[in-house]
Amino acid sequence: MTEQTEKVLMKGNEAMAAAAVRAGCRFFFGYPITPQTELAAYMSKVMPKIGGTFLQAESEISAVNMLYGAAAAGARAMTSSSSPGISLKAEGISYMAGADLPGVIINVERGGPGLGSIQPSQADYWQATRAMGHGDFFMPVFAPSTVQEMADVVYRAFDVADQYRTPVMVLADGLLGQMMEPVQLPEEKTEFADKPWATVGHENAREHNVVNSLFLQSEMLESSILSRWERYEQIKKTEQQSEGFLLEDAEIVLVSFGAAARIARSAVVKAREEGIKAGLLRPITLWPFPEVALQETLSTARAYLSVEFNMGQMVDDVRLAVSGQRPVEFFGRTGGIVPTPAEVLGAIRALNQKAGE
Numbered sequence: 001m002t003e004q005t006e007k008v009l010m011k012g013n014e015a016m017a018a019a020a021v022r023a024g025c026r027f028f029f030g031y032p033i034t035p036q037t038e039l040a041a042y043m044s045k046v047m048p049k050i051g052g053t054f055l056q057a058e059s060e061i062s063a064v065n066m067l068y069g070a071a072a073a074g075a076r077a078m079t080s081s082s083s084p085g086i087s088l089k090a091e092g093i094s095y096m097a098g099a100d101l102p103g104v105i106i107n108v109e110r111g112g113p114g115l116g117s118i119q120p121s122q123a124d125y126w127q128a129t130r131a132m133g134h135g136d137f138f139m140p141v142f143a144p145s146t147v148q149e150m151a152d153v154v155y156r157a158f159d160v161a162d163q164y165r166t167p168v169m170v171l172a173d174g175l176l177g178q179m180m181e182p183v184q185l186p187e188e189k190t191e192f193a194d195k196p197w198a199t200v201g202h203e204n205a206r207e208h209n210v211v212n213s214l215f216l217q218s219e220m221l222e223s224s225i226l227s228r229w230e231r232y233e234q235i236k237k238t239e240q241q242s243e244g245f246l247l248e249d250a251e252i253v254l255v256s257f258g259a260a261a262r263i264a265r266s267a268v269v270k271a272r273e274e275g276i277k278a279g280l281l282r283p284i285t286l287w288p289f290p291e292v293a294l295q296e297t298l299s300t301a302r303a304y305l306s307v308e309f310n311m312g313q314m315v316d317d318v319r320l321a322v323s324g325q326r327p328v329e330f331f332g333r334t335g336g337i338v339p340t341p342a343e344v345l346g347a348i349r350a351l352n353q354k355a356g357e
Helices: 012-022 037-050 060-072 083-098 125-130 147-164 174-178 218-238 258-273 291-299 314-322 341-356
Strands: 008-011 027-030 053-056 077-081 103-109 167-173 180-183 242-245 252-256 278-283 285-287 303-308 328-332
Touching: 008 012, 012 037, 012 103, 012 147, 012 167, 012 174, 012 180, 027 037, 027 060, 037 053, 037 174, 053 060, 060 077, 060 083, 060 103, 077 083, 083 103, 083 125, 083 167, 103 147, 103 174, 125 167, 125 285, 147 167, 147 180, 147 218, 167 174, 167 258, 174 258, 242 291, 252 258, 252 291, 252 341, 258 278, 258 303, 258 341, 278 291, 291 314, 303 314, 303 341, 314 328, 328 341
Parallel strands: 027 053, 027 077, 077 103, 103 167, 252 278, 252 303, 303 328
Antiparallel strands: 008 180, 242 278
16 A cells, blocks of 8 residues: 555545554454444455455444454454444443453444434533443543544554553544545554564463453452553543644633534634634543643633533533633534534623623
8 A cells, every 4th residue: 555645535434444544454343324334335445455354244233342353363453333333332342441452443423312313413422431331441532623633543543542452432423424625644554563462372482362351350350440540540641632722811711522623613713803712622532531731721711611512511521620610611502403603602702791790
């Protein structure tokens, strides 16, 4: 595969797939569901050409367990789906976390709960950052806001997964998945860290490797979880990512991620034109949440506004980071409805007036 040096026009779903291939992903297991099907379709065409494996599983549950198996053998592997399909994968993702297996899971969100709609949504935030499966575990979660960033974070996700031996999720939405923008794909990765824990067979050179999430002794399970928690603390210290926009003197700080952040940014520009000192903090990692960057805005902020495509989920993390030092309010639309910059601007005006009283 040749290096991509020029930008090409790509759909978000396809850009994520192309970046995964360049990151060394050679195993993809999935099942079609709108609005992420183009990702699987891309993999079905490319994988056979590069000696990789594409397999359309009989169900989402089968797909995630195939991901478990490939990851256990040390391969770079990925699966993708959309909201209800991710719910079906939750048990398998918990198994991967319990067995300390790296792998990448992409969720191109749609409206819910239930089958909901095929329109864009950000209503899986709680699921991704708090309840991706049963048990005591977290996993890193990336939230891109452009097609370029979709490629970049998928490429990065494989390295994070391998470094910390953890599943990693890329949380996009139907708007981004279907959007087309110019993108420069990353160079093809050719060097990878060793995985001495992988189940790749041996010739009496070492003991058997066992990949397992079952611990019959409570003390052993607790020890395993505590060890994993040490890695989580390291992830919190080193992997928080965010982007700031007009934050230097911002008195009304918007916090928004993914596609919603694009709309929030436009509203901030309009607010500035009206003399309102608004700014935007855009989390790129949802877990770990960029609380350090958010807390740095306390020196100028009078109030915060969380803008989301849901009924209010990330706003909980904003409130935790602010820790009661400033008021935090929420604006959002749900059910697949995308708010307009004018609607967000109205919320900024109202909060600015309220904060000035």
